[in-house]
Amino acid sequence: MKRPARTKPASRVTIRDVAAHAHVNISTVSRALNPEARHLISDEAVVRVIESARAVGYRPNKLASALTSGRSHVVGILLPDIENAVFPPIIRGIEERLAAEGYAALIANAAGSAADRERVLEQMFERQVDGLVVATASRDDQVVRRCILEHVPVVLVNRSEDHRLAPEVVNDDFYSMQMAVDHLVGLGHRKIGHVAGPNNLATGFARSQGFQLAAQRNRIANSHMVEAAEFTRGAGRVACAELLKRYRSITAIVAANDLIALGCYDCLAALGLRCPQDVSIVGHNDIPLVDMVNPPLTTVRIQHREMGRKAAQLLLERFAAPDTKPVRVTLAPELMVRGSTAAPPRGSRQEG
DNA sequence: GAGTGTATGCCCTCTGCTGA
DNA sequence: TCAGCAGAGGGCATACACTC
Known part of the structure; x- marks a missing residue:
């Protein structure tokens, strides 16, 4: 028994409709609409096909195209x-x-x-x-x-x-951390901590390595670090609390990203410390709106x-x-x- | 009759080949 | 040189054959 042919939705315009409208073969339509194959047919045919495609409202079917x-x-x-x-x-x-x-x-x-x-x-x-x-x-x-x-x-x-x-x-995360640490050292900080990102991620790892290198170059302690569990505000707050508990003399923190830096803001507020009067904070990324928080976040802008x-x-x-x-x-x-x-x-x- | 496996048509476009 | 024919491409639905 011959089964009934499936019909396409009435609204769908295909290459066949364009071909019928332009009175050419579908392969001519295909070539006319493909810039790389257009040279194979006459300019007159190209114009006719393009006008027909516009007239019937043709839109190429990328799924079908992908088949071939x-x-x-x-x-x-x-x-x-x-x-x-x-x-x-x-x-x-x-x-x-x-x-x-x-x-x-x-x-x-x-x-x-x-x-x-x-x-x-x-x-x-x-x-x-x-x-x-x-x-x-x-x-x-x-x-x-x-x-x-x-x-x-x-x-x-x-x-x-x-x-x-x-x-x-x-x-260039090494350079980022170098800039952040140099900036803080330039302000007079000698006790700088790092709230690192997760070390299983390249960004977290490279930034913590970069921090250690930059601290060494500036001849300051490079071990004042705590790793945040995630690149999030919540994890930043927890890690910052741990950092300040371990190293209470810290006067500046370099955060592995801006969300962690905002978590550091939360932590300082909870401890009754002020930023930047008591502790300076540098973020990383320059995500939207960090210039509008209080205080506006000093951060490393990434392209x-x-x-x-x-x-x-x-x-x-x-x-x-x-x-x-x-x-x-x-x-x-x-x-x-x-x-x-x-x-x-x-x-x-x-x-x- | 139910379940499974196989064959085929269909979707739409692209492209190799052929002929005018 | 240009245009048209025909087959291919992957996945799905369906028809049909076959087994239990």
């Missing part, structure tokens, strides 16, 4: 925390560059456990993404390994991994939008040449001096 081309023209973006203000500028940079080449972004929050990340990654693969920009990388990252195993082009942004398996775009643009560019290059050696692009940070840093208080608190 093997390219979905969709790029997945994995974020560790979609609520963190660091990421919107990165996403914007990525989208700007991708859109110029006809790609769309599929953004996913891949926070939580390794199983969560695996699930999100699987969804990306199921949607046939052409490649991935990963902002979730840990120093030994399974997502990156999986992408390489599946031959899916991948670029890391903001966070790197230790084995250099994929191209990456990162901030997040440029970071996104570069990452997208590296991915596009990866599409063209998948087997090239992974490169690392390092962007220069900039210190934004605001009201949260000042000269240290005259008297110093007792070491605990």
